[in-house]
Amino acid sequence: SAVISQKPSRDICQRGTSLTIQCQVDSQVTMMFWYRQQPGQSLTLIATANQGSEATYESGFVIDKFPISRPNLTFSTLTVSNMSPEDSSIYLCSVASASTDTQYFGPGTRLTVL
Amino acid sequence: GQQLNQSPQSMFIQEGEDVSMNCTSSSIFNTWLWYKQDPGEGPVLLIALYKAGELTSNGRLTAQFGITRKDSFLNISASIPSDVGIYFCAGREAAGNKLTFGGGTRVLVKP
Numbered sequence: 001s002a003v004i005s006q007k008p009s010r011d012i013c014q015r016g017t018s019l020t021i022q023c024q025v026d027s028q029v030t031m032m033f034w035y036r037q038q039p040g041q042s043l044t045l046i047a048t049a050n051q052g053s054e055a056t057y058e059s060g061f062v063i064d065k066f067p068i069s070r071p072n073l074t075f076s077t078l079t080v081s082n083m084s085p086e087d088s089s090i091y092l093c094s095v096a097s098a099s100t101d102t103q104y105f106g107p108g109t110r111l112t113v114l
Numbered sequence: 115g116q117q118l119n120q121s122p123q124s125m126f127i128q129e130g131e132d133v134s135m136n137c138t139s140s141s142i143f144n145t146w147l148w149y150k151q152d153p154g155e156g157p158v159l160l161i162a163l164y165k166a167g168e169l170t171s172n173g174r175l176t177a178q179f180g181i182t183r184k185d186s187f188l189n190i191s192a193s194i195p196s197d198v199g200i201y202f203c204a205g206r207e208a209a210g211n212k213l214t215f216g217g218g219t220r221v222l223v224k225p
Contacts, residue, residue, distance in 0.1 A: 001159065004156075033212070041217075042202065042215045042216065042217050042218050043157070043202070043215045044215075045212050045213070048212070058212075092156050092157075101144075101145050101162070101164065101206070102147065102159060102162050103147065103159070103204075103213060104159055105149070105156035105157045105158070105159075106156050107155055107156045108154075108155070108156045110154070
C-alpha cells in the first residue's frame with residue numbers, strides 16, 4: 001500500500017483567510033483525490049487532482065474556492081480559500097492505482113475556522 | 115445519483131461478540147472496499163472485493179461481495195475493544211470512476 005503524508009495535520013484559521021494543504025505519496029500513483037469529511041459525516045469527494053492539468057471538480061465544489069495543484073505523480077495541494085466556519089472539516093488526500101483498483105487515504109488535515 | 119445505504123448506523127459490542135454490518139446500493143458495483151476510521155485518523159483499507167460472490171477474510175474480518183453486485187457485508191468475529199471505530203463501505207462502478215461511500219457504522223463498546 002502507498003504511504004501518504006499530509007501537512008499540516010491540523011490548523012485553526014481565521015475567517016477570510018486561506019490554507020494550503022499538502023499531500024505527498026511515497027510512490028507514483030495514477031490518481032489522486034481530495035475529500036472532505038464534515039463532523040460526524042461520511043466522506044465527500046471534492047475533486048480529482050490531474051497531473052499537469054486542471055482538477056476535475058464534483059458538483060457543489062468550484063475551483064475558486066478549492067484550487068488544486070498536482071505538479072507531478074507524487075504530490076498535490078488543496079487550498080481552502082476565503083474560509084468560513086462552515087469549512088471546518090477534515091480534509092483527506094487519497095490515492096489510487098489503476099492496476100490494483102484499491103484506494104488509500106492520508107491521515108487527514110483537521111481544519112477549524114473561527 | 116448513486117446511493118449507498120449502510121446499516122446499522124451504530125452498534126454496541128461486548129468483547130467476544132460477533133458483529134455484522136452491510137451496505138446496499140441502487141447501482142451495480144465492480145469493486146467494494148471496506149475501511150475503518152479511528153478518531154483523528156484517515157480511513158484504513160481493511161478488505162477489497164472485486165468479484166460477485168467473492169468472500170475474503172483479513173484476520174477476524176470477513177467480507178462478501180453480493181451476488182447481485184448491489185450489496186456487501188462485513189463481519190467481525192470475536193470482537194475486541196480495539197474494534198471500536200467507524201466502518202465505511204465504498205463502491206466503484208467501473209475502474210477509474212470515483213468511489214461512493216456509505217454513511218458509516220459506528221461501533222461502540224457496551225458500558
